[in-house]
Amino acid sequence: MSDETTVIEADDAALLPGTPEERADEVAHGLSAIPPEEVPLLPGELSAHPSPFQYVMIAVVLCVITALEVGMYYLEGEISDGLLVALLLVSALVKFVLVAGWYMHLRTDRPIFRRFFIMGGVAAIILYMIILTTLHAFA
Amino acid sequence: MSEATLPELAEAVEHEIGLHQHAATNTGTTNTKLGMWVFLSSECLFFGGFISAYLLYRDRNVSGPKPREVYDIPFTSVTSFILLMSSLTMVLALAAIQRGDHRRFRIWILATALFGSVFIGGQIYEFTEFYREGLALSTNVFGSSFFVLTGLHGAHVTAGIVWLLTLWGMSMQNRLHVQDSERVEIGGLYWHFVDVVWIVIFTVVYLIPT
Numbered sequence: 292m293s294d295e296t297t298v299i300e301a302d303d304a305a306l307l308p309g310t311p312e313e314r315a316d317e318v319a320h321g322l323s324a325i326p327p328e329e330v331p332l333l334p335g336e337l338s339a340h341p342s343p344f345q346y347v348m349i350a351v352v353l354c355v356i357t358a359l360e361v362g363m364y365y366l367e368g369e370i371s372d373g374l375l376v377a378l379l380l381v382s383a384l385v386k387f388v389l390v391a392g393w394y395m396h397l398r399t400d401r402p403i404f405r406r407f408f409i410m411g412g413v414a415a416i417i418l419y420m421i422i423l424t425t426l427h428a429f430a
Numbered sequence: 431m432s433e434a435t436l437p438e439l440a441e442a443v444e445h446e447i448g449l450h451q452h453a454a455t456n457t458g459t460t461n462t463k464l465g466m467w468v469f470l471s472s473e474c475l476f477f478g479g480f481i482s483a484y485l486l487y488r489d490r491n492v493s494g495p496k497p498r499e500v501y502d503i504p505f506t507s508v509t510s511f512i513l514l515m516s517s518l519t520m521v522l523a524l525a526a527i528q529r530g531d532h533r534r535f536r537i538w539i540l541a542t543a544l545f546g547s548v549f550i551g552g553q554i555y556e557f558t559e560f561y562r563e564g565l566a567l568s569t570n571v572f573g574s575s576f577f578v579l580t581g582l583h584g585a586h587v588t589a590g591i592v593w594l595l596t597l598w599g600m601s602m603q604n605r606l607h608v609q610d611s612e613r614v615e616i617g618g619l620y621w622h623f624v625d626v627v628w629i630v631i632f633t634v635v636y637l638i639p640t
Contacts, residue, residue, distance in 0.1 A: 364636075387626050390625055416478070
């Protein structure tokens with residue numbers, strides 16, 4: 292065993308991910324140009340997370356649904372209350388699923404996370420629907 | 431230019447490209463992440479209880495203003511939009527740190543905290559306006575259930591802002607590396623959860639007709 296220590300000249304740029312061309316491309320394009328499949332997976336992740344562009348697209352969809360929801364609010368009296376409530380609840384559910392699936396990565400992570408979250412959500416809905424019905428909240 | 435020994439350089443490269451060993455557990459993930467999901471699952475029951483209390487009490491006023499008399503839907507829509515956008519900046523922060531792009535990570539995480547602060551500012555303004563219009567915590571059962579539900583949500587957002595600023599501070603001190611991406615992801619899970627809870631509150635409390 293040699294007790295010699297190899298001393299090398301370290302170039303800071305060499306420690307950065309990707310080639311200099313890829314980094315220049317990333318700077319030029321704003322959002323990261325590194326493909327999602329090249330990013331190391333996080334614990335519990337089965338496949339790569341969505342790309343920044345997909346995240347932005349999801350945000351656009353969320354904004355459109357929110358705008359539709361607010362528009363629906365002003366339809367009160369124009370359409371039946373039952374239909375209005377159903378449309379609002381479906382819109383909220385779609386937004387909920389989009390955020391949980393894409394932003395919280397339940398689509399691409401291990402199913403165990405999805406099961407825990409659905410278990411909590413469904414348990415809450417069942418429990419409180421029973422309580423509200425018992426107390427005639429919908430009467 | 432700096433001098434480094436080979437082991438130091440190897441460690442630095444490992445930090446940057448994120449080649450790290452995940453803790454071996456029989457669930458195939460880390461206990462920290464699983465624990466956060468269990469916590470969020472329990473939070474569904476927590477917020478479900480307060481939303482149910484609101485649904486039960488909102489129409490049982492005997493005095494004071496009613497929900498439709500105080501709500502300012504355009505204003506609340508704007509603050510809801512801001513909170514939704516904070517979820518976008520949160521995932522962009524996570525994507526940035528996973529790629530080792532610390533500069534963009536700091537920008538996005540700070541933007542997320544800023545959006546959250548604007549949301550809280552809007553909530554404080556809304557509460558103040560309601561108080562001026564005669565609706566306080568003890569005015570009627572609608573006021574009690576409304577302020578407790580939205581106030582607890584606001585407390586969760588405030589805790590999230592502190593968490594985000596802590597991550598930003600760690601990054602500024604170079605204490606947050608690529609292999610710490612899971613820390614950011616767990617903070618992000620909490621942040622997205624308060625966002626999805628607000629999606630439900632905004633629809634059920636503000637938009638659904640009484």
